[in-house]
Structure formats: C-alpha cells, structure tokens
Amino acid sequence: MTSGGDCPGLNAVIRGAVLHGIKSYDHDFVGFRDGWRGVVEGDIMELPRQSVRGLARQGGTILGTSRTNPFDGPHGGPENIAKVLEANQIDAIVAIGGEGTLAGAKRLADAGLPVVGVPKTIDNDLKATDYTFGFDTAVSIATDAMDRLRTTGESHHRCMVAEVMGRHVGWIALHSGMAAGAHAILIPEHRESMEQVAMWAKEVYDRGRSPLVVVAEGFIPEGYDEAFAGKGQEASGRPRLGGAGDFVTQQIEEITGIETRNTTLGHIQRGGAPTGFDRVLATRLGMAATSMAEDHEWGKMCALRGTDVVRVDFSEALDGLKTVPLERYEEAKVLFGR
Amino acid sequence: MTSGGDCPGLNAVIRGAVLHGIKSYDHDFVGFRDGWRGVVEGDIMELPRQSVRGLARQGGTILGTSRTNPFDGPHGGPENIAKVLEANQIDAIVAIGGEGTLAGAKRLADAGLPVVGVPKTIDNDLKATDYTFGFDTAVSIATDAMDRLRTTGESHHRCMVAEVMGRHVGWIALHSGMAAGAHAILIPEHRESMEQVAMWAKEVYDRGRSPLVVVAEGFIPEGYDEAFAGKGQEASGRPRLGGAGDFVTQQIEEITGIETRNTTLGHIQRGGAPTGFDRVLATRLGMAATSMAEDHEWGKMCALRGTDVVRVDFSEALDGLKTVPLERYEEAKVLFGR
C-alpha cells in the first residue's frame, strides 16, 4: 500500500518487496488501491511477478495513492481492517508512506494488526533514517533546473530565484543549493531577514556575477510570523500573491534594484524516473520490508543507517520532524554571498 | 552582438562565427556587450580564439544581452553607430536576435551600415527559417518535465497542466505536447472553449487515465478577448491571478470536478546546455554569418531550409510571425481526448 504524495521510487519498493517475497519465501502479493482507501474498502489488485516488471525505473506508483485516513469513515478502524485482511487471506500489510501514513500504521499495529512500514518522503524529513528515497531525485531535478537558470541570469545580469519543495524542512533547498552553487539558501528552519538576503545578492552582483537564490516553499523571513507561510498573507494582513519564491523575488528587486525573476519548480520535482541512488535504496527497502513481514516484526519499519538497512520502531521515526540542524546550515552559509 | 531574451545556442553561434572567421578569412573579432547597448555605447570586448573555447555546449551568451533599441537615446541611430564602428575599426556587425533585433538591424542596414543577421527565437516564430536554435532545447526540456508530471498525475488520479512558453505562437506547446502524448494542446493561434478542454480531460479520466494538458502562455480561451492574455484579467474584469496555466487548471477542475494541478515551467525552458540539434544549427548559422560578412551581404540573414543554410533578406523574416498553421494543429488534435 502506497499512501500520501507520490515519490520517485515507490514502484521500486513494490518491485523489491514482491520479487523478494516470491523468490525467497514463496509469498503471494496483492496491492491495495489508492492508499488506506483501498485497505478500508478492500479494494485490491493481484500483484503477480510479471506485474512488477521494469518497475525499478518507473516514477509514481502503480497502486495509486490518496490521503485517506484509515481511522475515518464508516469502514475505518482496526476491526474493519482486520476483517478485510481475513476476507482476503492477507497476512501482512506493507505500508509505504510518510509521517501521516506511518502514524496510522503505528496505531493499527498497536491495535494488533500485522503492519510493517517503509519510510517515504520526498522532503527527507523523517527521523530514524539517513535518507528517504525520492529525495535524491528531487535534489537532482532541482539542481539541473538551477544549472539552467544560472545561464539566463548571467546573460541578463539578473538575480534568479528558484522555489523548491519543503514546507516544513529545507533539505531539498540545502542540497540542491549547495550542488548548484547558490548564493543564498533560505529554509523554514532558519530565519533570515530580507535585508540580509538582499545584501548577499548585492555582493554577488557587485562582483559582476548573477546571484542565484534558492528558497524552500516554507521559508519565513525574519520579522514575519507563521501566518506568512500558512495563510499566504503578509504580516501586514495584505493578501500575498504567490509563494515564498515570489515574495523573496519581489523583495530582492525592491531592496537592491536588481532585476530579479522567480521560478517555482513545483510538481516536476516529484515525478518521473528515480535516480540510480533512489532506485537502489527503494529496492533494498522493499526487500527488507518483506523480510520484516516474514519475521513478524509488526510495528517496525526499515531505515537506512550509513550503508545498512536496519529495522526500527515506528515510534522512532515519529518522534518529530528531522529538520536541517544548525551546523549543516552554518556549513552551507559559508558559501553565501560574495 | 546578442540581443533580446537569452536562448540556448547563442554561444555556439559566437563560437562558429569567430572560429570560421579566424581560420578561413583571418578576421579579428570583438563582441559588443549587452546587445545594442554595447553597440551604441561602443562597449566592446576582445574575442580571441581562446575566448570561444568550449562554448558550443554552454547556455546563455558570454556577451550579455539587453532589450535596448539601437535608435533610442542620445547615442542611438545609424550615424552614431557608424562612428563607433569607425573608431573601433569594425567592418561588420553580426546581429544575433529575434524579430525586434532584426527589425533594428534592417533599419541600420537600410541606412547603409554593414549588418548581417542570425535569427534567434526560442519560440520558433520567425518566418524564412524552418527552425531557430533554442527551440529544440526548449521542447526537450518541456517534454522531460511533462514525462515527470504524468507519473504524478497517474498516481493521484489527477489532471496535470503544464504552462509552457509561447506568448504569440504555440510551437513549443505543439511539439512538446505531441512528444509527451498530451491529451490537449492549447495555443494562441487557435481558440478552444473551456468546455471543450474539460471534455477532453474528462474523456481521458473516464477511461481510467490521467489527463495531461499543455498550455502556451498566450492561449486565450474561446469567449475571452485579447485582454485575457494582455492584462491578466478575466473578461469579466475581475483580476485574474496567475497565467493561462492557472486559469485552465482552475476551469478544468471547476467543470469536471477532477483534481487538477498546474506547473508553470518558466525560465528553465530557456537556459542551460543546448541539445545536439541546436548546437549544430547554431554553429552552422554562426559560420554562415561570417561568410555573409566576408561577402558583404549586408541586410541579409542566414536561415535553415530543409538541411541547408541559406541567405535571405531581413524583410523576408520580418513579414509577420510564423504561427502554427491550421493543418499542423488539426494533425495534433487527432490525438486529443480519449
């Protein structure tokens, strides 16, 4: 079952889980359609070996996904789900999803259901795992995009801004910004004043170069409150048009007088073929999930630690968001500005 | 001299022109900085052979660009420019640019200045040439982006919309939409009602697939007037937020009830390394421009016809925009909808 926002590598997890189960343990597999919706409604599809052919490199999820909560609605909750499992002779659920999905999975496991998990978030904000699949692909796409923006900036003597994903954490911005050689990286975890950002841009411009600024969608400038991100409003209460990238763009232009342009990368960051890194990680996690089910390790998920795939309790992953630590931000900040 | 919006292949033109001139004719080269501004102000840089090393694959333009008009300002106009040429011992100007640039170049050539042209437009909207460099790169980037959007659409059972460049013509939308297998392609040249667009999306959705719609930024739906594109307003006079892609997205969702998401590709379409096709075309055009200057073919530009590079009068290129002809749109339309 795949749940929540789609992510490159979901199909590779499915393929890894199914092939390992069939070949190592003689398991049979079905897929629940569209996340928890398929679970509570018993909407399943067969997953024979040939159904997972060639999936390692295919973006999205062949099972579909949704944001349904397994405890909501007339069919939600552990008892009903237990009946669905029994009716379909299903011995275990592999729940592939992010923080919300895993929280649901934990409650079901706590209620005695046979559930194991695979962590999934393009934002890389889950604790207990070094990286999640999909993140590397998103960084790769954002980096390529910024490599392109830079040449336009330099030809027109403009400041270029790229808004990348990251509502609550700045991992995509941090990595793609470092990779692309951005002159400022703005993330939700660390406030910067617009004056400071403008000064970084100006320093670069004054040395004859074109400033490149990457902004996570959840960045809030110093002096603005949470409502900035949450309600699309300025602190002043005036309606704010566009996202953080638009705002930062307009502010840099206003403060410095440098022609500035925003590009909001949007959905292209989460679709399409995964990178080699994500395919390997996702395949290994899928295989590990099947082994966990074989071992009846209910209430646990697999995770990456260094180069090892390990098993951890759901609770470990759900202990708050994994944010960018100050030392990583300070490390990147050395490269800001001139 | 490179002028107007930047375009992948500009540097390849410069390299082709310089290397051909140095090796075949023993020419010397200087570059005017930032388009016509550098011409009217006599702001030049040396262009020795080593300055064009490795430029074939580099996006943007090392000369910089601007939208300065060569007839404006205290230093504008043919007499002043003639003085700049004389003072710097410059025998010919190679003007690389789009419709506006070439119109300026024509006026200067008509006034007796030694000017040849190289057509440049990412939108592919110049008559007298089969293709312009940069267009293939833009199509390639837009196609890749839509390949990514599709997997997200299919995982979430959404309709995905991509807004691509094309204020006045729909070539990028037409080619990238055909390449990506879009279910509707909306371009400035041909009106479609939002009801028709919504019906195409619904047909696809009802067959269990995820609709993909590509919209050129200059598309105007049937029933709306020019103000739709020009002023960012609905016909009703209410302020319209966002561009054509946002509007189409909101309308499809409203009419069909299908969850729909827009991605505006923006500046990433015009930056970065050119495709092989564009590098070859740009290199050949650059070489041809030098030969034209050697032959004193003032008032002409080089152009692609089939596989040949030919010489045509500026007037031929300036005889209106090259729009997508009805038969090409009808050809593509066969693939719309279910």
Next chain:
Amino acid sequence: MTSGGDCPGLNAVIRGAVLHGIKSYDHDFVGFRDGWRGVVEGDIMELPRQSVRGLARQGGTILGTSRTNPFDGPHGGPENIAKVLEANQIDAIVAIGGEGTLAGAKRLADAGLPVVGVPKTIDNDLKATDYTFGFDTAVSIATDAMDRLRTTGESHHRCMVAEVMGRHVGWIALHSGMAAGAHAILIPEHRESMEQVAMWAKEVYDRGRSPLVVVAEGFIPEGYDEAFAGKGQEASGRPRLGGAGDFVTQQIEEITGIETRNTTLGHIQRGGAPTGFDRVLATRLGMAATSMAEDHEWGKMCALRGTDVVRVDFSEALDGLKTVPLERYEEAKVLFGR
C-alpha cells in the same frame, strides 16, 4: 511491422499510426511480430488503442524486429503474403524500416500487395527524407558522451577518441562531432591520412588543450582499402584488433606520442527514450502512413521535407545511400585542429 535494427521512435510511429487510424478512420490494427518473419508466418498480435498508451516516449519496438527477408524461405514471397493478409482480413501493411526493408516493401508493392512505408534508419542514410527518426536521439547520446570524455581528456592531458555508429555514412559522427566541438571528425565518405589526423591532434595538444576525435565505425584511413572496414584487417594483412576507433587511437598515440584513449559507444546509441524531436517526427510519420493506407497510396512512403511530411515513391528513397556531401564535410573541417 517494424524491421531491421531497432531505433528510438519506432513505438511512437506505431502509436501515431494506430491512434490516427482508430480515431480518424475507424481502422482496426494488428502488429506483425518480429518484422517480415511475422508477415510471412502470419504471426500477429492485436493492437487495440490501450496497447499503444504511453508509447511515444518508449524506446525499441513492442512488435519486435528481425532481419528476415520476406522473399526467403518456404513461406516467403508475395503470393504467400497475400494469403496471410486475406486469412487475417488485413487490408494494408505499414512497413517501418530502413533500406533493406523498404527494398522488400517495394518488391511486394510492385507485385500488387497493399504496402506503404515509413523510413527508419538511425544512420540517417535514406534519400528522399531530410531526417529519419532515431538519428537525433543517437546524436544526442553521442554528444552527451563526448561532453563527458572531454573532461577526462583535459584532466589527464590525453587525446580522447569516440567511435560512433555509421558503417557507410558519417551523419552521426558529423553532427555529434560538431555539437561536442570535436577537433577531428572521421567519416566513411571522406578519406584522411592518419598523419593528417595526428597533426590535428598535435596542434590542439600543443596549444594546451585536450584533443577530441570522433570516428564513424566505417571510416577508412587514406592508404587502406575496403578490407580495412570489411574484414577487420590492416592493409598489411595483419589481423586488426578492435574497430576503427581502436585503430585511430593507436595510430594517434604512435605518431604523436600523446596518450590516447578510445571509447566505442556501441549499442547505447540506439536504445532508450527518443528525444522530443524524434518523438514528434515519428508520431507525424506514423499518422501519415495511416493516411496513405487510407488513400491506397501503395508503393509509397512518407518523408520529411523541411517541416512538411510528404509522400514519395519507394524508388526515390532507394536510389543509393544519402551520404555526407563534400560541402558539409568541408564546413565541419574548418573547425578541425587548432
């Protein structure tokens, strides 16, 4: 029916032909498996609309391919094929292939069979069409590869050689070499002595740069005869190890003393997702082929002329190979050496 070597865009042709036929003319489609083998043996598969979903961007051919000759074997020849068509209620064959395939198609059409053609060759060596699909993808892959080789050459102060496809014609070498800024392009159509090639490499090296040489697999150096390519032998009669790229590499190193390395790109040039250019071309050709069948234009194939898709007699395409003309080679040669 797809026949001969595979080529990016074959699936896009199939998709274009099938969708256009179903939607415009209410045709039904079947595919012959593995080229002419499927035709003579009546080995067919249904091709309903859903079978061509998403094919525009998929490399290879879902129909399979082979090098079977339709006139060979107990089941070959027009009478037998006519029986296969009748038995399966097939009204027309769309033959997608290169010179050999189209020659076979011509003989069958001359014998009265309902055959139309679509030109296919990754080498771009068919007359009567400006370009064939697959060629642009091959150029793109070879260009990317050479961009990579160059950085290794420069770091190690080596001469890098890339052997690309092109047994009889040098189009891939010419275009990818121009695109990558190669310092020598060696093609079957034009002899160069190894001393001349070595001198080009040395000139570049002596200016502090790393020479990049692209060699078509069918290149024969001056002083060697046809046996060089045909038999993998030196003129001296000693066995020659490896292909033209290996030979050129060894010769440059021997003559100049510069450390030189070859990379034979091989099969990666013809597989995988087609470029946007090739997808558009292939889709249009597939649609045109269906229209030709609808119009009973037997004995003809569709072709690209400028930006138009036109209909030409098979004989026009079969009138010898389309080789790189001398003026195109001379144009490229200006950029060789220092």
Next chain:
Amino acid sequence: MTSGGDCPGLNAVIRGAVLHGIKSYDHDFVGFRDGWRGVVEGDIMELPRQSVRGLARQGGTILGTSRTNPFDGPHGGPENIAKVLEANQIDAIVAIGGEGTLAGAKRLADAGLPVVGVPKTIDNDLKATDYTFGFDTAVSIATDAMDRLRTTGESHHRCMVAEVMGRHVGWIALHSGMAAGAHAILIPEHRESMEQVAMWAKEVYDRGRSPLVVVAEGFIPEGYDEAFAGKGQEASGRPRLGGAGDFVTQQIEEITGIETRNTTLGHIQRGGAPTGFDRVLATRLGMAATSMAEDHEWGKMCALRGTDVVRVDFSEALDGLKTVPLERYEEAKVLFGR
C-alpha cells in the same frame, strides 16, 4: 593537489576548500599541477576566489592529474617536498586521491609534512568512508546506459551485456545493476560459473524477456585464475580478445544459443558533470579538508559516515580495499534470473 584517475567532483572539492578557506580563515590557495608531479617539481598555479567560480558542476579537475609517485625521481621524497613548501610559503597540502595517493600522503605525513587528505575513488573501494564522490555519478551514467540497452535487447530478443568499471571491487556493477533491474551482476569479489550465468540468462529468455547482465571489468569466472583479469588471457593460455564483458557475452551466446551483445561503457563513466549527490559530498569534503588543515590535523582525511563528515587517520582508509560484502551480494542475487 588532485592525483590518480579523474573523477566527477574533484573540482567541487577544490571549490569547497578554497571558498571555505578564504571566507572563514583568510587562507590563500595555490594548486599543484598534475598531482604529485606538481608537488615535487614545485609547479603551482594561483587559486584566487574567481578561479573556482562555477566549479561545483564541472567534471574533471582544473589542476590536472597524473600517476606520479611523490617518492620517485631525483626530486621526490619528503625533504625535497619540504623545500618546495618552504620556497612557496605553503603551510599545508590537501591531497585529493585514492588508495595510492593517500598511501603516499601518509608516508609524507609520517615524515613530518603538513598533509591532510580527501578520499577519491570512482570505484568506492576506500574503507573508512561510506561513499566516495564520483561513485554516484558513475552509477547514474551506467544505469542510464543500461536503461537504453534494455530496449534494444527486448526489440531484438537478445541478451545484452554491459561491462562497467571495477577492476578490484564490484560497487558500480552492484548499484547500477540493482538500479537497472539487471538479471545477473558479476563482480570481482564473488565467483560465478559461466554455466550459472548462462542459466540465469536462459531463465529470463524462456519467460519471454530479454536478459540484461552487468559485468565489472575485474570479474573472474569460476574455474579461471587471476591471470584471466590480469593478463587478458584465458586459463588455457590462448590470448583473450577484449575484456570481461566480451568474454561473458561470447560464453552466454555459446552456452545458450541466445544472440548476445556486449557494450563496454568505458571512460564515459568517469567524466562530465557530477550528480547533485556527488556535488554536495565533494563540496562538504573540500570544506572539511580546509578545516582540518586549519586545525593542523596532519595525517588525517575527511570521510562520510551516515550523513556526517568526520576525520579519520589515513591508516584507517588504507587497511585493505572496501569490497562488496557477501550479504550485499546475496541481497542483490535474489533478483537474478527469472
């Protein structure tokens, strides 16, 4: 100083080291040309801030590289190098290289010279670090190439073989093979008989698919001895043409009768722009190296552990090659064959 084979990310290390040193510690930098050769000969270039502009995404090394041993020749050895450092007022050497380079660096540090190290190997075979930069790029290129080979294999019903880098370890083969969904992965660390490999290919073929086999260049089949790899000879003593990929290809074809084709990826695996992952890793390592020099941590190198950059003794990295452990190979092996 960069030494040994080139590797995507070297320039990013240089950039990270220089920018961090200039901005955080007010260091000045020079680069030694061509590895240890530049060190022993005192051949240096200035490295001001502007010299490292845009280097994060550039393949190769602007310093050049060589395989010179710092202890060889009339100018080699610690005393001479100490004089070079003194003469040029150099306070520390940052040695960026693989096993050989770091062994040399260790000997110099042991002799009292101020040397810190940055681990570099495209093969990922250095102990004490989870990954080395360049490896992810190589995996990415090999994976893309195999995605392309697969479509050709499927169209022609062939078995496709890809030979990738890895003379002593199989990391590139392991990761790219998992990512591309290869049906057999053959690496130096684990012998397989050619009969077993042929059986895996046959199982896949008999299920109607096209087998894909990836072979590290250092793979030695069961029944052959070290001379197989080392001398390009078969155990029988007959000269062996080509590398491990050619051999495996010929054997599969001979044993199974399935048409089989090899592609040796070669130098394209180590050139060109690094992936986002490698750019981030290389930048962080470069910055860490400068901090180590600031802290006078001679005899140490920086390394990746999980998501942290740590400092380790040279000796830790030099304690034998990091080979693919049996459990990682067994994990991958589950996906072999049918």
